[in-house]
Amino acid sequence: MEIDFWVKSQTSDGNGWNLEFLAIDGKIVQKGIVTIGMVSPDPTYSDPNVSDYASVYKNTIAWLDSCATRDSPKDFDIPAWCRNGGVGGAPLVPEGEDDVTVQAGSYKAQKVGWHKGVENTIWVVPGLPFPVKAQVYADVTSGIPPSQYYFELLKIGNSSTEPDFMNVTSTGGNGTNPLCPTRDMQTDAVHGTKTTDSGSATIEYRYSPSVPPQGCPIEWRISFEKNFDLTQKYSAIHYDIFTVDNNGVKLDSIAQDSGRNDLFAPIGEDDRTIILKQPPPVTHFVIAILGTGSEGSLSDTSLAGTVNVDVKTTEPPKVPEFPVTEFPVTALLIMAVVIAMGIFITRFRSGLSIKF
Structure with a gap:
């Protein structure tokens, strides 16, 4: 790269x-x-x-x-x-x-x-x-x-x-609606901390915008922290972000959308921007730790576990019928x-x- x-x-x-x-x-x-x-x-x-x-x-x-x-x-x-x-x-x-x-x-x-x-x-x-x-x-x-x-x-x-x-x-555009809201992690974000279902680690997350529209970008900042000291992070984390339906059936995988087996956080934190696909009023996200190991080699699954995050969503912003003239600045x-x-x-x- x-x-x-x-x-x-x-x-x-x-x-x-x-x-x-x-x-x-x-x-x-x-x-x-x-x-x-x-x-x-x-x-x-x-x-x-x-x-x-x-x-x-x-x-x-x-x-x-x-x-x-x-x-x-x-x-x-x-x-x-x-x-x-x-x-x-x-x-x-x-x-x-x-x-x-x-x-x-x-x-x-x-x-x-x-x-x-x-x-x-x-x-x-x-x-x-x-x-x-x-x-x-x-x-x-x-x-x-x-x-x-x-x-x-x-x-x-x-x-x-x-x-x-x-x-x-x-080589390709992002294809998003020009009226999508700007992501702002300081003033328009939701922050949370949860322990994985297996008790293996603590996942701290923040996403913006706080109520993302369907078809627009949502930015995630995720940290994989040690339960006994949240200032310390696990490194070489393999993970994925899923969306599931109301019955917990997987609908989508961010890693698979990117053509990968998993996502990788070398120093235990990551920033991902994805396009919200699911319709309102809520999207069920699952952040899944798959294990640890060098990139491309998942060698230890002892930290495997998941947290569920429900994100309130809204309708896609409507694009004006006529283009808006933009003036150079x-x-x-x-x-x-x-x-x-x-x-x-x-x-x-x-x-x-x-x-x-």
Whole structure:
């Protein structure tokens, strides 16, 4: 997989950046808008067709914001940055200076990492907005930890206009109603926490909009947490999201809709945007933990269990009979940064690279 993005403009409220975001996943090409914050680079909005790829960005390239942000920076000479539940509670510690060479060039970097069975390392170059390299392994209870993901910086530069590599067209549109409501996890969302029916884990979820219309996107943010300490998350989770009828008969599978056997949450949390198919007034969702293991290899089913979430829904928004004229808006472009990174996430079936 490759991801490219170009920092196009500042948001109208001045609190974020609008990115033109391109994902090339084998024969699939998707281009859309992703908005990230200024304090933390996590996505605050993403077009439905690129939301899954924005989630990959969040859980890999931008993952360090769980320990350090613009408002809470960390020095490289302190004993530890934080103790993160996403890596099994291991402390994230500075590991000294290192000369590192990636496709974008050679850098004098600072290493941060943690030890959980094996060494996990992220290379950070002061002055660059994202890490230049990372090698992270899955948190497993036994055996040799498999590679969870690897990435390296491919290219970085400045451009006040859209770079040539962004001049592509998506292989397919998202086909949603233009009147669908905007997803807003802060002001229009439902949040809940439930223990699986098997008692194996706690699933924390948030979805938006709070009452989604049929045929419109609904965004899910899901965390798979340890019962004894909800700040710690299970890693390398294989899961799925089902819809069922009133009798519990499965109607749909998000994984199967994506052509996969399951969905994968490498650090125990995931962000998924799907199209709501079922008619109102309610859709019965089931979030199912299938087990753990490296991506593409479900090796341990001891955490298997489900939670049920009923979502109130409404009728599809009606499209106006006549098109609405849209007027162009001129936006002030600040000095834009073009960033290209490569991520290679280990998969059982094939390699996955992301140019970012």
